[in-house]
Amino acid sequence: MEAIRGRIASRALTTGDRLPSIRSFAATMGVSPSTVVEAYDRLAAEGMIRARRGSGFYVASAAPPPTLAEIGPKLDRAIDPLWVSRQSLDADAIVAKPGCGWLPADWMPNSAIRRAVRKLARANDGVLSDYGATRGHLTLRRLLARQFAGEGLEASPDQILLTGSGTQSIDLICRLLIRPGDTVVVDDPCYFNFQALLRAHQATMVGVPYTLTGPDMDRFGEVVATYRPRLYITNSALHNPTGATLSPQVAHRLLNVAAAHDVTIVEDEIFADFEPEPSPRLAALDGLSRVIRIGSYSKTLSASIRCGYIAARAGWIEALIDLQVATNFGGVSPAAAEVVFAALSDGSYRKHLEAVRRRLARARRDTAARLENLHISPWLMPRGGFYLWCSLPDGRDAATIARAALTEDLVLAPGDVFSVSQTASSFMRFNVSQMSDLRVFDVLERALAAAKE
Amino acid sequence: MEAIRGRIASRALTTGDRLPSIRSFAATMGVSPSTVVEAYDRLAAEGMIRARRGSGFYVASAAPPPTLAEIGPKLDRAIDPLWVSRQSLDADAIVAKPGCGWLPADWMPNSAIRRAVRKLARANDGVLSDYGATRGHLTLRRLLARQFAGEGLEASPDQILLTGSGTQSIDLICRLLIRPGDTVVVDDPCYFNFQALLRAHQATMVGVPYTLTGPDMDRFGEVVATYRPRLYITNSALHNPTGATLSPQVAHRLLNVAAAHDVTIVEDEIFADFEPEPSPRLAALDGLSRVIRIGSYSKTLSASIRCGYIAARAGWIEALIDLQVATNFGGVSPAAAEVVFAALSDGSYRKHLEAVRRRLARARRDTAARLENLHISPWLMPRGGFYLWCSLPDGRDAATIARAALTEDLVLAPGDVFSVSQTASSFMRFNVSQMSDLRVFDVLERALAAAKE
CATH class of the missing domain: 1.10.10.10 (Winged helix-like DNA-binding domain superfamily/Winged helix DNA-binding domain)
Known part of the structure; x- marks a missing residue:
């Protein structure tokens, strides 16, 4: 050679x-x-x-010259709901990412994943080469059904559809239930990619302020009565970006209002495994009548070997399968589902989660203290998870700070990317697991100073 | 325990x-x-x-009882463009699938995949746990760019976006370029899932008859002038379902007509590696100006560990990345791309393809002879690939035959699922790689007899 x-x-x-x-x-x-x-x-x-x-x-012909577009942050991009995703996903290894929505690679259960991958290498030919059944890996769906049953949510494995990711789960639901111009309610603030996704579906978004115990129910009632939305999309367990948790009263009232106006609810469970104790779940209260549960293992097992799910009414699952075949010729990779199942069921997952929860509790405490030194204050101290939703000193502009930080290789998540009403310009979401390098706070201090000028 | x-x-x-x-x-x-x-x-x-x-x-609570919906063919489903996919993907192991669109698991390069998976188990933590860059695996994109350069198609690795699958590639392009009600031209017959996908996008489909050398250019010109379509979606190399190949004259004329009416062309390369010798490619003639090339490794490497791609104008790629983040939070699994790259570059892929091509040539010949015994005649003998597009004796109805065969655990692909104009009711597509069990021909004979009655 x-x-x-x-x-x-x-x-x-x-x-x-x-x-x-x-x-x-x-x-x-x-x-x-x-x-x-x-x-x-x-x-x-x-x-x-x-x-x-x-x-x-x-x-052969000479290869086209490699270009530089792969490398480094793109400084000129407008700060919209895709900004944080694009900057974080394509960030070079030297870039720190307190704005991103995942744990550092060395916090993930990599030995369990490696064991599962080695096991996959010994799987039968079909697992390695076939498309797989339309609903995906039956044993994994049975495991999910048993876990749901443990919360009092009865769902047969047939009511569970495995997908390529949590985002793909919501995307499929939008394809099924909404048409361009339909109104969808989201929390304000909410996970920025809900907005990017709903824009791709040309939905009209209406935000409802999120409180310490869930959406503001008076406002939710008004919005639902006024706009007749088709869907409400929210995070349960630990709300993104605030880290707040739904109270039982809000959960109960929410379902009643949704029932009165025939609103379907998509409840995203993606951060549920980071909770110290389970909080109220809309899907469990409702029994999958008007609530659709979605989730994935991208935050707790692997974002590289992805597997999401949808649990919903049987009739909806049938229609979602058709859509998943039409738009992706099948759902989860059988190989990925095999790895996820093996990693979940090898007995180490619970211990891994406990260790991560302890480590996150420490990181939340330490990061909050360091942020307070810069007069950046958490809106609340969440019960779990990796986010701190913080107000900036003197109402300083988060987008200005994020732009300044990016020139120093730091990706931040400025408040307005989460806010449909664009009323969170002096808030910032921090991922505490991505802030162990104290350089982050130096850059932040300089960016804060730049935003003052 | x-x-x-x-x-x-x-x-x-x-x-x-x-x-x-x-x-x-x-x-x-x-x-x-x-x-x-x-x-x-x-x-x-x-x-x-x-x-x-x-x-x-x-x-824990008792698990919900397992249900039977996973098992066996659903006999009452309407025969629409999703029928073959749903029946084949969920078919039990005892079901024979001459209607499906893939090779049997034991024809696939499983040892190369196993080696690549074992290598993946030793990859760094980031490959196993991170989302990965938005365009996907740079080394794999460089490999694709070099292969394209070998055909005279200059594309930088930045003009290539890796996706979860070939179908997802087309889906993203439809999200970018078409709106509900837009017209899209397809071949008649064409791959049934193009129709299912376009229905999901609420596009209006117009079919152009496919000839032995590509679409009927007179009709194509009329359709384009009359309906002002936004897109034309087609297979190059080996057309699905006919196995026909584009001639240089048709390719040249097609591009001129498309240019005159500003039609964008999506050229699906998925069967290209089954060709004995390369045939004309629209993308190479056009230079990715109005042609978008898509493809995947699902047919030749693995449909379980999937990776598709899109090669297009740089501006379109940027917009497609936004859409892929919004709707799937990223594209190809980094782990899957790593396995695909390793399997493509370990030196065994070319030999594997040569062996498969030889095996398919034999299977096409043997199957055609056995079908002729039942008076089922190939429309042409394709140069490569696994499909035979055949007419049935006495204009017998393919859907009736497919229903009868399904009661005997045989999934067939009746002609009208491929035909926008529903004019292929006495055609059937056969996958020769799935017909080595001669029981298939017995069932087929009985089903043909049933359709005569």
Whole structure:
């Protein structure tokens, strides 16, 4: 391989030239013909040379020059609900990401995932190569059904559809239930990607202020009566971005108002496993009549080997399967579901979660104290999870701060990306798990000062 | 674990009962407390028992009874463009699937996939747990760019977006370029899932008859002038379902007509690697100006570990990334892309493809001969791939035959599911790789007889 690479580099062989025949090159190099075949095959796989059937190997065209667009933050992008996602997902390794929505890689249960991946390598051919059944991995769906039953939520495995991700779950539900121009209620603030997703569906969004115990129910009642929304999309357990938790009274009242106006509720469980103790769940109170439960393992197991789910009425699941086949020819990767199932059921998941919860409690406390030094104050101290939703000193503008921080390789999550009404300009969401490097606070201090000017 | 399972089965322990403490149960069983902890954790992971923090383990609610909806063909479903997909994906192992669109698991390069999966188990934490960059695996995109350059199609790796699947690629393009009510041109017949997908987007479909050398260009010109379509979606290389190949003249004329009426073309490359020799490609002629190239490895590497791609104008790629983040929070699984890249570049892929092409050539010949015995005739003998598009004797109705075959555990692909104009009722698509069990021909003969009555 090195010999051929050298000839191409020195231009002894150029685009379109035929490579030496396998037999003659084997003789030249003093190796067996099969060694040359393997080397040529590898070079072909790399794209450096090409095989023409029956006539040997040729030097391929030069590769297009690599570009720089992969690298570094894009400073000129408008700060919209996609800004934090785009900046965080494409951030270089040197960039710190207190604005992102996931744990650092070394907080994740990587040994369990590695064990599960090694087990996958021994799975049968079908698991490794077939599309899999439309609902996805039956054993994983049975596990979910048993977990739901433990909360008093009876759902048969057939009422559970596995998907590629939690986001894809909501996307499929939107495809089924809303049409362009339909109104959807979201919390204000809410997870920014709910907004990006609803924009992609051309839905009209109306926000309801989120309080310490859930959505403001007086306002929710008015909004529902006025706009006749089709859907309400929310996080249960630990609200994103505030970290607040639904109270039983709000949960009960919410379901009654939704029933009176025939609103369907999508309850996103994605942060549920970070809760210290279970809080009220709309799906459990409602019994999957008008509530659709969705969730995924991207925050607690792996965001690389993804698996989401939807639990809903049987009729809706049937229609969602059709949509998932039409738009993705199937749902979760059977291999991914196998890895997720193995990692969930090898007995280490509960201990991992307990350790992460302890570590997060410490990080929330330490980060809050360091933020208070900069006069940045949490709106509440959440019971769990990795978010702190904070007000900035003197009403300073979070977007200005985020832009300044980005020039110093720090991705932040400014308040208005979470706010449909654009009324959170002096709030910022911090991910405490991404703030152990104290440089973050130095950059933050300078960015705060820049925003004052 | 067995001891606790036994007590639950015998109802010595029932829902809500506290399990023996770890210490006392360890003493009872004569094992170490850590053994009991592990057993309890595994039972909890299975959902049989539940941990309450600080207060021990309890018997969980009984699981909902398993249902039968997972099993067996659903006979009453209408035969629409989703029919073949739903029947094939959920078919039990005993069901034969000449109607499906993939190779049997044992035809796939499973040893290469297993090697790649074992390699994945040793990847760094980030590959196993992070979302990954928005465009996906840079090295795989560079490999694709070099392969394209080999065809004379210059595309930078930034102009390539990795996706979860080929279908998802088209779905994203539809989200970007079409709105409900827009017209999209498809081939008649065409891959049935193009229709299911376009219905999900509420597009209006117009079909153009497919000839032995590509779409009927006179009709294409009329349709484009009359309906002002936004998109034309087609397969290159080996057309699905016919197996026909675009001629250079049709390709050239098609691009000129599309340019004259500002039609964007989506060219699906999914069967390209099954071609014996490369045929004309719209993307290469056009240079990604109005042609968008999409493809995936689901047919040639794995449909379980999926990875699709889109190659298009840089501006479109930027907008597609936003849509992919909004609707799926990222694209391809980094772990899946790592496996696909490893399997493509380990040097065995070319040899695997050559072997599959030889095996398919034999299967096409043998199957065509066996079908001719039943007076079922291929419309053409394709140059490659696994499909034979066949006319049935005496214009017999393919849907009737497919229904009859399904009662004998045989999934077929009746012609009208491919036809927007519903003019292929006496055609059937056969997948020759799924017909090595000669029972298929017995069932087919009986179903043909039933359709005559």
